[in-house]
Amino acid sequence: MPGKILDRYEQVPVTKADLDWAELITLDLSEYDQPGGKESLVKQLEHAVKHVGFFYVKNFNISQEEVDRQFALGREFYSLPLEEKLEYHNADDLIRGEYNGYRPAGHRILGNGIRDNVQVYNIPKFDGFHERQQPPVISKHIAEVEQFSRKCHTEVVEKLLRLFAILLELPDEDQLVKDHQYDVKGEDHLRYMHYAARSAEENKQVGELYSPGHTDLGTVTLLFRQPVAALQILNSEGEWKWVRPQDGTITINTCDALTALTGGLIKSSVHRVHAPPADQAHVDRLGVLYFARPNNHVVLDPLQNSALLGRLGLTQNVFTELGQHLTTEEWVKVRQSQQQRRNKDVKVSREGKYTYGPKDLDIIPGLKAQIYN
Template sequence: MPEKTLSPYEQVPVTKEDRTQFEKPGGKQELVKQLEHAVRHVGFFYVKNFNISQEEVDRQFALGREFYDLPLEEKLKYHNIKDLEAGEYNGYRPAGLRSLALGITDNIQVYNIPKFDGHHERQQPAVLQDHIKDIETFSRKCHSEVVVKLLKLFALLLEIDEEFFIKDHVYDDFGEDHLRYMHYAARSAEENAQVGELYTPGHTDLGSVTLLFRQPVAALQILNNEGQWKWVKPQDATITINTCDALTALTAGYVKSSVHRVRAPPSDQAHIDRLGVLYFARPNNHVVLDPIKSPVLDRLGLTSNAFTNLNQHLTMQEWVKLRQTQQQRKTETPEIKEGKYFYKSKDLEILPGLTATIHN
């Protein structure tokens, strides 16, 4: 069967700069200074000059578009509700699995492609299988060109060996990193009003860092350290990075797990479906999420985290299973008041003594 030709997905041109700050003498130290406030107080920042061309990024958007243009019955071949409820998140998740208000369900479709570490063999739809080498190359570049460099900066920030986090985030070792094509369907103004103008309420991600590739539909908001929701502006030729729960656990809370939500877009974009390309980086499955040893953490007296406070010493694989099972659990329709979501406590329990937080 001939390979399907992809039409272009046009975005901004790649930067013309020929040398990144990371590679300059003393550059990493300067970046660490810039990074400190962002990871301690906000959890969000932008990366530019990341050695992945705009053409490569646009090709992933084109593949996401082609997948979501498939008939629903074709996409459902890659969905298994029992696996999803058991914490298996790779493959397809259709919209409409959660009731949000009377007659309104969630509007989010997800397709997750696990990293190519030899432990996650899966059948892919033809439109993706025909381009699987491109997908693997992109996945590996997300790791080598972005994640690895950030991990070095985090280590320098904590005054530990530059390679410390890298040894626990080896691409070819068993782990739960994945590439995601994410589709949010536009709603009517009346429907948006009923669900508090939100596509996704405030939450944190469960891994180390999340990479969100630039797309122009404004919807992402972060909760700043003053308790205010702020729009994240899509900046040309950048990746938006947020730090996540596993990194917070490993640093005993020093690195903030960013709180973010996806709001209904502004009125001039409210009619547009929103397509996202994301990469989720996580420690390898064997890594125990206990606080690490660091001179910085020692000086601040940071020695415990939400898991160890419960006498739990979870591996990354265990944490993913627990959190994903909670996230995919069938829940009662939440109560929505003034844009705030209220779920029953049983729907938010991850393990005894630890519950997920809906950040209102």
């Protein structure tokens, strides 16, 4: 049966506010298969991943029409009645660190009694290990969703992994690709993410933030261009800068698992979601993201055969210093369990500093999550 015809997705206008935008490099992936292209891209990439962990890519072989179709599917899902969406929510999954399916807004207290304003719908990668019932609006288009998910992986993630391998001077430029195979069990997922606009008074009570400063737990995150200004990054000078929505690009950030594998060489980017500027404050924010992670069996120790890490003496990470040798699956489950833990007494000062309860940030013994505000 053919899928329902989706109405075209129209993005809202970009902000006219004069914001303090971050200066980020843009990797042109059309250079990737050119002679010397990978080496040229690595030189451009090196500073970004060592210092801020954010950059753009363009010419990534996924059309704007394909991207817009995913935004349209996200729009259709979030337009469903809440009771229908809740059929795909399991609170016990979140306690266990499982984070596929639907998570409603208000699951956690953001601070000062104000609940979070974000809905999440995660679609696990199609590796044969994550069979799930999908709502009809998604299931009718599931072949298209799978194709998009796989293209995120092959056209963007795998190319970046080869660039990282060259940077790290690994003996095989496919080494990281082999640890991130799409059809091997892993916790990668496609996400439709919906932030509801909030009142000015509520925003004030939580330091004007939708989400406080944090890092992502995987290898890289792909954020497809959407125009509601909200994403901010913490640069190497300790300043929060807005991330500009650039036409025809994906915003990429590097994450915790990649930092662990590189002994801290590649920075896990610190970012937060700020309330939008005044001319967009009334607009709900819909995002399409892809989260890439190493395969579940991969041990997150620093890579022993990286000539670069060896020269720099980067042989330990935050896990190994605690005597831990976590697999990706173990790390994902304990980190997601912490992230989704229901907190009760988060306080936010007038300056926007977040103070958590004694157990809210515990991940494993000796390791706490960091909140950057």
